[in-house]
Amino acid sequence: MILHADMDAFYASIEQRDTPEYRGRPIAVGGIGPRGVVSAASYEARPFGVHSAMPTVEARKRCPDLIVIPGDMARYRRESKRVFEIFEEFSPSIEGISLDEAFLDLVGTERLMGQPQVLGEKLRQRVRERLGLPVSVGIAPVKMVAKIASEEAKPDGLVQVQSGEVAEFLAPLPVGRIWGVGPVGEKTLQAAGFKTLGDLARASQEDLVGALGDWGIAVGQLARGEDARDVEPYREAVSISEENTFTQDVVDGAVVNATLFSHAESVARRLRRGALRARTVVLKWKGATRIRPGAQGYPLFTRRVTLKDSTNDGPTIAAAARTLWSRAAFKQSVRLLGVGVTNLVDIDEHQLSLFDSVSGEPQRELNDVLDRITDRFGNEAIGRGHRRSVERAGLTQQDKRGEK
Numbered sequence: 001m002i003l004h005a006d007m008d009a010f011y012a013s014i015e016q017r018d019t020p021e022y023r024g025r026p027i028a029v030g031g032i033g034p035r036g037v038v039s040a041a042s043y044e045a046r047p048f049g050v051h052s053a054m055p056t057v058e059a060r061k062r063c064p065d066l067i068v069i070p071g072d073m074a075r076y077r078r079e080s081k082r083v084f085e086i087f088e089e090f091s092p093s094i095e096g097i098s099l100d101e102a103f104l105d106l107v108g109t110e111r112l113m114g115q116p117q118v119l120g121e122k123l124r125q126r127v128r129e130r131l132g133l134p135v136s137v138g139i140a141p142v143k144m145v146a147k148i149a150s151e152e153a154k155p156d157g158l159v160q161v162q163s164g165e166v167a168e169f170l171a172p173l174p175v176g177r178i179w180g181v182g183p184v185g186e187k188t189l190q191a192a193g194f195k196t197l198g199d200l201a202r203a204s205q206e207d208l209v210g211a212l213g214d215w216g217i218a219v220g221q222l223a224r225g226e227d228a229r230d231v232e233p234y235r236e237a238v239s240i241s242e243e244n245t246f247t248q249d250v251v252d253g254a255v256v257n258a259t260l261f262s263h264a265e266s267v268a269r270r271l272r273r274g275a276l277r278a279r280t281v282v283l284k285w286k287g288a289t290r291i292r293p294g295a296q297g298y299p300l301f302t303r304r305v306t307l308k309d310s311t312n313d314g315p316t317i318a319a320a321a322r323t324l325w326s327r328a329a330f331k332q333s334v335r336l337l338g339v340g341v342t343n344l345v346d347i348d349e350h351q352l353s354l355f356d357s358v359s360g361e362p363q364r365e366l367n368d369v370l371d372r373i374t375d376r377f378g379n380e381a382i383g384r385g386h387r388r389s390v391e392r393a394g395l396t397q398q399d400k401r402g403e404k
Helices: 010-018 056-062 073-087 116-131 143-153 163-170 183-191 197-202 205-212 215-223 253-273 314-328 354-359 361-377
Strands: 002-007 027-030 038-041 067-069 094-098 101-105 135-140 158-160 239-250 276-287 300-311 334-346
Touching: 002 116, 002 143, 010 027, 010 038, 010 073, 027 056, 038 056, 056 067, 073 094, 073 101, 073 116, 101 143, 116 135, 116 158, 135 143, 143 158, 143 163, 163 197, 197 215, 205 215, 239 253, 239 276, 253 276, 253 314, 253 334, 276 314, 300 314, 300 334, 314 334
Parallel strands: 027 067, 135 158
Antiparallel strands: 002 101, 002 135, 027 038, 094 101, 239 334, 276 300, 276 334
16 A cells, blocks of 8 residues: 655745744735636635635736735755654655645555554654644555545545556546546547546547547556556656746846856755766746747747766856857847756766866865855855845755755
């Protein structure tokens, strides 16, 4: 059996726990400006239609009494660490999905912890007693069903699906509940005549392939509760990135360059904290001119370059990002700007050349000093002279590898 634990409205629940006057009131955590986005909404706000990823302006219209809080990601990460420390008391095999949810493999835990449902209730009680926060739990034979079960358990509940109950549990659910099927995939499935998971489960493989191509085989298996994915406790990050949506559209080249440098420094610092180097630098941006309706209506562009040598140095990553930006020759206003790296390698795998070891030593010593200062006093305590603080429209929701 696999357990999926999902904290309820995690950011909002932390704010309500720590600020008594927020309890029982509709609150949202996220950006407070005109381009702000809701990162989490309390359950008191949800009857008004307020939910995560909604523009804050729209959320305020739907719920005039909504309290919007900018949020504190550093505090939420600290609470996340405490949550996962509790999870570790119930299983040695944990796969974190984000700051506030994880899969726990329950194989072999029965003798020590009891039956899965008993274990799940103990976990919920322990999180509530130690942290004062609610968590919903789903338990099932496979990962996707456990995740759906935890969604059904919300708020602050537990749902267990036994092996013989999987087909009955899944059948009435809409196809959009399949893990990994987004709005576009849901429309594709509905257009092909599949409204529920039961429709998919009953269809033959020939009909699924005829309507959906090879994808039909995979969604048919998931609809029948056939999910071979194991709990993966040691998943490695394949990329590290930093981005932000500007509070106002940016066209000034100096602001773009300074933002690229700020992002590159953040990415490099996280690489060093993770004992990693990167071979490929990725530039990402959104144009400010909308091309279609909706939140995803702004054009998204990416460019990448593979470096001759791997790096975890901020100025080197910034130089690559600026070169990509210069080559793109994008003359319009920018709404979002990001810098990332991929093709990550352990720092021990990187072989320095003789010349690199000599010329790069002062830079490595400087980076080491900067890291020690920021570790002690915070990321804004010190920086290079041309670094600028990046104004953001809202919270970054990523569980950032290497961030403190």
